[in-house]
Amino acid sequence: MAAAKPAVIVVGADKGGVGKTTVSRTLLDYFSANNVATRAFDTESPRGTLKRFHPDITEIVDMTTTSDQMKIFDTLNSGTSVTVIDVRAGLLSRALASLRDIGFLDAAKGGQITFAVFHILGPSIASLDEIAETASFMAGAKYFLVKNFINDTQFFQWDQATYNSYFHRIKDATDLTIPKLNEMAYEQVEIASVPFLKFVANKSIHDDAANYSFVLRGYVRHWLANVWSEFDRIKLTDIVGSGKAVRGSEK
Amino acid sequence: MPATPVYIICSPRPQVGKTLVARLLGEFLLLKNGRVAAFDINLKEPSLIDFLPDLTETADVIDTYGKMQLMDRIIVDDGLAKVIDLGFHAFDEFFKMSEQIGFLKEAARRNVAPIILFVADTDRVSARGHDTLRQQIPSSNLVVVDNEHVVRGELPPEMERGRVLRIPALPTFLKTYISRLTFSFTDYLRQERDSSTELHQWIRRNYTVFRDLELSLTMQRS
Numbered sequence: 001m002a003a004a005k006p007a008v009i010v011v012g013a014d015k016g017g018v019g020k021t022t023v024s025r026t027l028l029d030y031f032s033a034n035n036v037a038t039r040a041f042d043t044e045s046p047r048g049t050l051k052r053f054h055p056d057i058t059e060i061v062d063m064t065t066t067s068d069q070m071k072i073f074d075t076l077n078s079g080t081s082v083t084v085i086d087v088r089a090g091l092l093s094r095a096l097a098s099l100r101d102i103g104f105l106d107a108a109k110g111g112q113i114t115f116a117v118f119h120i121l122g123p124s125i126a127s128l129d130e131i132a133e134t135a136s137f138m139a140g141a142k143y144f145l146v147k148n149f150i151n152d153t154q155f156f157q158w159d160q161a162t163y164n165s166y167f168h169r170i171k172d173a174t175d176l177t178i179p180k181l182n183e184m185a186y187e188q189v190e191i192a193s194v195p196f197l198k199f200v201a202n203k204s205i206h207d208d209a210a211n212y213s214f215v216l217r218g219y220v221r222h223w224l225a226n227v228w229s230e231f232d233r234i235k236l237t238d239i240v241g242s243g244k245a246v247r248g249s250e251k
Numbered sequence: 252m253p254a255t256p257v258y259i260i261c262s263p264r265p266q267v268g269k270t271l272v273a274r275l276l277g278e279f280l281l282l283k284n285g286r287v288a289a290f291d292i293n294l295k296e297p298s299l300i301d302f303l304p305d306l307t308e309t310a311d312v313i314d315t316y317g318k319m320q321l322m323d324r325i326i327v328d329d330g331l332a333k334v335i336d337l338g339f340h341a342f343d344e345f346f347k348m349s350e351q352i353g354f355l356k357e358a359a360r361r362n363v364a365p366i367i368l369f370v371a372d373t374d375r376v377s378a379r380g381h382d383t384l385r386q387q388i389p390s391s392n393l394v395v396v397d398n399e400h401v402v403r404g405e406l407p408p409e410m411e412r413g414r415v416l417r418i419p420a421l422p423t424f425l426k427t428y429i430s431r432l433t434f435s436f437t438d439y440l441r442q443e444r445d446s447s448t449e450l451h452q453w454i455r456r457n458y459t460v461f462r463d464l465e466l467s468l469t470m471q472r473s
Contacts, residue, residue, distance in 0.1 A: 183315070215315070215322045215348075
């Protein structure tokens with residue numbers, strides 16, 4: 001079932017506050033539910049939000065330093081099939097440029113590595129310029145444009161024709177939508193500092209029984225199922241070489 | 252151990268007798284079990300708290316906090332039967348939320364038995380509401396209440412398919428009599444010595460119907 005080829009997923013945006021870490025968290029939960037061995041790197045150095053939610057599998061790195069680049073990319077064949085990198089706001093283009101410089105993008109192009117980018121879009125026109133900039137690095141990569149509605153982004157500033165003109169310039173880019181999550185539910189998961197999956201299962205970070213609201217857990221369960229159906233739609237487990245998504249009982 | 256019942260009395264229409272059914276059921280459960288918890292989700296109609304203030308607390312499903320206050324209470328298997336008088340304005344939001352949070356599945360996991368008492372009417376809004384419930388709720392948990400004072404004739408055929416609980420119509424003067432805020436069905440049974448009066452028989456008949464409903468639900472689960 002597990003392919004030998006390592007997979008790297010970069011989650012990023014050049015704009016802050018668009019929900020990169022939230023999307024990274026849903027990815028880690030998704031792979032965990034599908035029994036795909038995963039590790040994560042949080043580039044929000046020195047204080048990582050992703051590490052707060054997934055401390056066991058997350059390491060904080062500074063992607064601009066050679067030593068941390070080695071930590072990530074020289075260990076891709078260490079046995080873990082998927083590596084998720086949550087790229088700090090404003091660093092996406094630079095991170096991709098670094099990957100090009102170290103030959104990583106060529107390796108992806110050559111099929112030695114599976115490489116996917118989840119580009120989280122903000123509501124402003126600036127995001128469209130980001131798409132154009134990022135797209136230039138995307139040969140050999142799976143490129144996903146993620147419209148994140150979790151914080152009630154309306155995308156109101158977008159003119160559909162403008163968006164389409166950018167979008168259609170990028171070959172094989174795929175649209176992905178993250179729906180809105182009830183504000184109070186989102187807030188409670190933040191306070192609890194646990195993965196969404198543990199919140200749904202009413203467990204603390206150490207797997208002890210917790211006492212989260214049944215209503216809020218229900219909202220998170222429903223929302224997570226919708227997010228995962230988007231990941232299923234793009235056949236994410238197939239992309240990372242782990243075959244068809246097979247989950248136990250996430251609903 | 253028997254499941255903790257949660258009776259949800261509902262309709263997307265006002266003035267169909269929801270509070271009457273909630274009052275009868277609340278008093279029946281109090282008489283039978285010695286305790287009951289009732290929740291009133293009515294803002295725009297005469298409501299349960301006016302009739303049974305000692306048993307009832309108000310609740311709402313307008314915002315997430317209100318939903319938490321209500322649902323986190325009724326999902327508990329504590330052996331205490333619960334009655335919810337769900338106002339027509341809260342019908343859509345309540346069942347939308349129930350579906351989203353997986354209320355029925357979680358209830359089954361926790362040994363809680365929701366019983367939806369849908370108070371019927373013959374209009375289009377009721378038909379749509381009933382259809383929504385049929386898609387969402389297993390037939391074993393859904394009971395149509397035929398309040399003869401409202402329906403006055405045959406129920407729509409779709410509503411006749413499952414379990415139906417009939418509330419006979421009372422003459423107008425008796426209806427007015429039981430509509431007084433101080434009226435208690437159980438007190439009436441205790442105080443009225445003549446058991447042949449129409450109201451005495453009406454109350455006893457309705458209590459029997461509720462007892463039969465409880466019994467059949469218990470047997471269904473065992």
